[in-house]
Amino acid sequence: MIPVRGFDGATVVVLGLGRSGLTAARALRAGGAHVLAWDDGAKGREAAEAEGFEVRNPTQPGALDGVTTLVTSPGIPHLYPAPHPAIAAALAAGVAVDNDIGLFFRSLGWGDSVPRVVAITGSNGKSTTSALLHHVLTQAGRRAHLAGNIGRGVLDLDPPGTDDVIVLELSSYQTELARSLTPDVAVFTNLTPDHLDRHGGYGGYFAAKRRLFAEGGPDRAIIGVDEPEGLFLAGQMQEALVDDRVIRVSLGKLSGPGWLVTARKGWLAETRKGRQVASVDLRDIPGLPGRHNHQNACCAWAAARALGLAPREIEAGLRSYPGLPHRSQRIAERGGVTYVNDSKATNVDAAAQALQAFDRIRWICGGLQKDGGLAALHPHLARVARAYVIGREAQAFALALGPDVETDICTDMATAVARAAADSGPGETVLLAPAAASFDQYDSFERRGEDFVACVAALGAD
Structure with a gap:
């Protein structure tokens, strides 16, 4: 652990007690700070209390008295679309707001x-x-x-x-x-x-x-x-x-x-x-x-x-670079068909880049669409033999792809992988590049990619 310097004897609030937040709290304490911890979820507060941190809701009257800095986790909004109430309270009280990168x-x-x-x-x-x-x-x-x-x-x-x-x-x-x-x-x-x-x-x-x-x-x-x-x-x-x-x-x-x-x-x-x-x-x-x-x-x-x-x-x-999981990751080759996991392609531009990397693609796509639509993908769809669409709004996603690409509404990953594998032939690539966020069906792009890998592995067990 890297002890945080410059806060010896100071009182600091840590907001958000996930991986980075709880680590920041420990590092601040190691540097001599008095740490107050808060998370909107009971699980995070319980984890902080178990490590001896004082838990205090920074939105309560007087809770920020004597506090010099509020350290927030990156996922918590501080300006747009609206500040988290604790950050709004800190800004109103003249308390500096920082994160673990700034502390580092x-x-x-x-x-x-x-x-x-x-x-x-x-x-x-x-x-x-x-x-x-x-x-x-x-x-x-x-x-x-x-x-x-x-x-x-x-x-x-x-x-x-x-x-x-x-x-x-x-x-x-x-x-x-x-x-x-x-x-x-x-x-x-x-x-x-x-x-x-x-x-x-x-x-x-x-x-x-x-x-x-x-x-x-x-x-x-x-x-x-x-x-x-x-x-x-x-x-x-x-x-x-x-x-x-x-x-x-x-x-x-x-x-x-x-x-x-x-x-x-x-x-x-x-x-x-x-x-x-x-x-x-x-x-x-x-x-x-x-x-x-x-x-x-x-x-x-x-x-x-x-x-x-x-x-x-x-x-x-x-x-010698082996590649990163979920980023243009070649996970298998069966019968001349290559299977590639690019679950990290959570936006249209990333998916477009993935589509340009391979020829003759069986494309697994879909999920929670982001702002801007799918029009930017259209110039790159010529290499797609068929799109196998997953997600709770698979029908709408398929319609947004336009009439120039053949689509198969699969909804779930297992169906998409099975149908893509059945349709594909030697020299083709079954590519997961969703062009969308995962949160309609998975809690992260990693979980989505792991499901794809598991479904591909199951093909070999049949």
Whole structure:
């Protein structure tokens, strides 16, 4: 555990006692703070009491007297669509609001050991980029830790050494509120619409991501520039025509004398001062299928280069990367048919990227639709032989796909997998890429992916 510094003797409220919240409470107490804990659920309050924390409802009169800071879990809204009552009370009382990411960065400079930190955000690909970078570093013999929105809660890490590298995946929920954001390397993968209700629209969503670069000023900024927001952010960070503090990443053609990492037609290329210095053929790397994973590889490559790794070390790590569960995960091949679990494709853009990665697709899709509809998928449906639609509103989802794709209303995963397997032939891919949230049928995208894996495994038992 990393003790939180700067709160010795202070009274701090921790709101939300899930994984990150309870860990934050322990880390604050280890740093000398007096911790008051609250969760809207009785189970969370009971867990805190069992560990000796004082439980207090911060919305009660006088409950915030003497409190310096309220630390909230990332899933709790603090502004849009409306602040949680406890956060509203804290703001009205002049109590600072922070989260565990802010506490982590605040605590880094208190010891003799100061690790390097790479923080990765973006709409899609940040989990794979984070896991891929962590894998590349460990394969190269570097001591690396994976935390944040993936792996362990950041304050749950053992105190790191000076030679360590901490790789953080950060969601917009985390970057939006953290009062301290000072990574050595910051990565912005891309931006597509997501969580718009939480951020008050697309501009608010981008602003939440941008804070990672604006608050502390990273030594190196790695920015995907294929969307206007990324191009704008790179322009803001760059201070000269040749500025090695900014590495631009693209799936298209980039020019200029700056530091560039691109992937075109499956080839990754690194260019500096107008000269190519390294290239890798990504097309035969099984753990990184498709253009979206090629972008992830570019971001991880750039971060590893910023940390001083040689191209040959990075290429070896890319080639040995096994992939992440639920993210373009090849789980089986039977009778020439490949089964791929991309349950993390919870929005339209992520699903579109998955559809571009394979030919002749039997597509399992559906769930709780997000704002914006499914129109952005239409240009990518030519590769779909048939869509097998799951979810409580499968009929409406199928209609939204339009008349150009043949659909099969399956509703549940077992039916979808069985029908897709029966229809498929050699050379085809049965792909779970839902383009929707899971909460109509599952409590997480992980549970949905696990159900898919189990249904595919059951095929072999018949």
